[in-house]
Amino acid sequence: MPRVLIVEDDASMAVALKDGFEYEGYAVTVAKDGAAGLRLASEATPDLMILDVMLPKMSGLDVCRQIRSDGHKLPIIMLTSRGQEIDKVLGLKLGADDYITKPFGFLELMARVEALLRRSNGRNDAAESYQFGNVSVNFRKSEVQKNGESVDLSPREFRLLKFLIEHRGEVISRDQLMESVWDYENAPLTRTVDMHMAKLRRKIEERPNEPAWLVTVHRVGYKFTG
Amino acid sequence: MPRVLIVEDDASMAVALKDGFEYEGYAVTVAKDGAAGLRLASEATPDLMILDVMLPKMSGLDVCRQIRSDGHKLPIIMLTSRGQEIDKVLGLKLGADDYITKPFGFLELMARVEALLRRSNGRNDAAESYQFGNVSVNFRKSEVQKNGESVDLSPREFRLLKFLIEHRGEVISRDQLMESVWDYENAPLTRTVDMHMAKLRRKIEERPNEPAWLVTVHRVGYKFTG
DNA sequence: CGTAATGGTAAAGAGTTGTCAACGCTGTAA
DNA sequence: TTACAGCGTTGACAACTCTTTACCATTACG
Numbered sequence: 053m054p055r056v057l058i059v060e061d062d063a064s065m066a067v068a069l070k071d072g073f074e075y076e077g078y079a080v081t082v083a084k085d086g087a088a089g090l091r092l093a094s095e096a097t098p099d100l101m102i103l104d105v106m107l108p109k110m111s112g113l114d115v116c117r118q119i120r121s122d123g124h125k126l127p128i129i130m131l132t133s134r135g136q137e138i139d140k141v142l143g144l145k146l147g148a149d150d151y152i153t154k155p156f157g158f159l160e161l162m163a164r165v166e167a168l169l170r171r172s173n174g175r176n177d178a179a180e181s182y183q184f185g186n187v188s189v190n191f192r193k194s195e196v197q198k199n200g201e202s203v204d205l206s207p208r209e210f211r212l213l214k215f216l217i218e219h220r221g222e223v224i225s226r227d228q229l230m231e232s233v234w235d236y237e238n239a240p241l242t243r244t245v246d247m248h249m250a251k252l253r254r255k256i257e258e259r260p261n262e263p264a265w266l267v268t269v270h271r272v273g274y275k276f277t278g
Numbered sequence: 279m280p281r282v283l284i285v286e287d288d289a290s291m292a293v294a295l296k297d298g299f300e301y302e303g304y305a306v307t308v309a310k311d312g313a314a315g316l317r318l319a320s321e322a323t324p325d326l327m328i329l330d331v332m333l334p335k336m337s338g339l340d341v342c343r344q345i346r347s348d349g350h351k352l353p354i355i356m357l358t359s360r361g362q363e364i365d366k367v368l369g370l371k372l373g374a375d376d377y378i379t380k381p382f383g384f385l386e387l388m389a390r391v392e393a394l395l396r397r398s399n400g401r402n403d404a405a406e407s408y409q410f411g412n413v414s415v416n417f418r419k420s421e422v423q424k425n426g427e428s429v430d431l432s433p434r435e436f437r438l439l440k441f442l443i444e445h446r447g448e449v450i451s452r453d454q455l456m457e458s459v460w461d462y463e464n465a466p467l468t469r470t471v472d473m474h475m476a477k478l479r480r481k482i483e484e485r486p487n488e489p490a491w492l493v494t495v496h497r498v499g500y501k502f503t504g
Numbered sequence: 505c506g507t508a509a510t511g512g513t514a515a516a517g518a519g520t521t522g523t524c525a526a527c528g529c530t531g532t533a534a
Numbered sequence: 535t536t537a538c539a540g541c542g543t544t545g546a547c548a549a550c551t552c553t554t555t556a557c558c559a560t561t562a563c564g
Contacts, residue, residue, distance in 0.1 A: 147393075147396070149393055150376065150393075167373075167374065167375055167376070168375075192447065193447045193448065193449075193501075194449050194495065194501070206496065206551080206552055206553085207495065207497045207552085208552075208553070209552095242554070242555070243511090243554085243555075243556090244553075244554060244555085246509095246510065246511070246512095247511095247512095247553080247554075247555090248553085249511095250510095250511060250512070250513095253511095261511090268509095268510070270509070270510080270561090270562060270563075271508090271509070432540080432541060432542080433541085434541080434542070435541095468543070468544055469521085469522085469523090469543085469544070469545080469546095470542075470544075472520095472521060472522065473522090473542085473543075473544085474542085475521095475522095476521095476522065476523070494520095494521070494522090494551095496520065496521080496550095496551055496552065497519080497520065497551085497552075
């Protein structure tokens with residue numbers, strides 16, 4: 053179920069869009085201003101963003117530019133009002149993938165959404181890279197850098213790190229990790245997970261003894277504090 | 279220099295577009311009907327296609343559908359006339375990436391073209407040659423030079439290298455290579471890929487034992503670090 | 505303070521990759 | 535036709551990498 057992030061300050065418009073997309077089977081997140089939209093663009097991991105150009109404080113164009121300069125490839129459709137013709141070209145130049153002029157028919161918007169999602173299928177469902185502290189992780193290239201220097205992770209280590217990042221903030225049990233990262237149905241009682249967590253810590257933590265990112269939650273599991 | 283394929287039966291329109299794109303620094307191929315468009319879509323290796331919906335014999339919609347069912351991911355922009363509103367949605371559903379209604383401003387078309395090309399960047403760019411380290415690869419001539427001296431690659435080796443360059447940075451599994459470079463549906467479990475990778479390394483790498491470009495990713499595959 | 509959980513280290517274990525030599529195929533020349 | 539050369543493929547095996555286990559030290563919690 054793809055997720056759509058709607059950034060729109062006009063409440064009635066936002067609700068209408070939300071209902072429409074939910075009716076079509078999408079998951080929906082709504083943001084009321086640019087700052088919230090920017091934050092949710094990474095936190096809610098949407099597959100597509102619908103962005104009003106006219107927003108209080110931070111304009112949609114700024115949001116768009118900011119997202120692109122973060123390296124996100126999230127498909128973006130801009131909503132413009134009639135009379136903002138200039139914005140069309142400008143928006144596309146700033147990295148939007150499409151725009152549509154109010155008033156518009158919902159079906160037309162849907163068609164554009166589907167075209168974009170089809171296009172980006174399998175590519176940008178996840179952000180291409182992720183940063184925390186002085187570590188940066190590039191998922192497409194399977195590369196990790198710490199302080200600008202490349203760090204070698206084994207495939208398992210990388211998969212573990214990726215999973216933790218995708219579930220940042222959540223406490224993950226060893227069983228869950230065994231299932232998701234190791235594909236083990238029933239986890240045998242071993243120290244495998246701990247082992248790998250220790251290795252990860254040594255490679256990416258500043259002080260592996262007092263981990264800042266890969267935190268142990270006693271008797272439960274681990275947590276990545278992104 | 280990206281190549282645009284224009285499929286348009288109206289000669290004056292075709293010429294206008296051709297001139298416009300050439301002025302903007304694009305290479306242009308023009309087709310006058312759907313059949314020619316279909317053929318040139320693969321033969322001319324365009325980076326983007328501009329497709330009139332109204333064409334003699336085979337409609338633009340048919341061309342679009344055919345191209346997609348061939349598995350092409352070529353970005354397509356459809357040209358519709360006012361009053362063909364239904365075609366818009368239909369066209370997008372059939373796999374077009376965008377449409378624009380006649381009459382339109384050339385700048386708006388350009389903006390859409392650039393947005394699409396930016397989106398698909400790194401995938402369908404058919405650069406003529408590629409350099410890395412002191413190696414240079416010419417795709418058109420199928421020639422490879424190392425330190426200025428010609429290096430002989432067998433056809434398979436060349437195809438492998440080309441594929442790796444096209445997917446530079448990404449880790450490619452042996453299965454993927456078997457499928458894309460060898461056209462094997464289900465890859466038998468052999469050392470074929472490794473063998474060829476080793477040959478490539480001997481021919482291209484400075485120190486084949488410690489490859490700088492053709493890197494092994496244990497348990498996953500290979501990666502070209504361009 | 506005692507018990508259980510976790511961290512660290514090293515070595516065994518399992519699986520993957522690099523390399524070699526041999527084989528088959530295709531096209532070319534004698 | 536036969537011999538030859540080049541390419542692509544395959545199986546064998548050694549060398550290597552990553553993963554797991556074992557063991558003990560350390561830490562957290564009731």
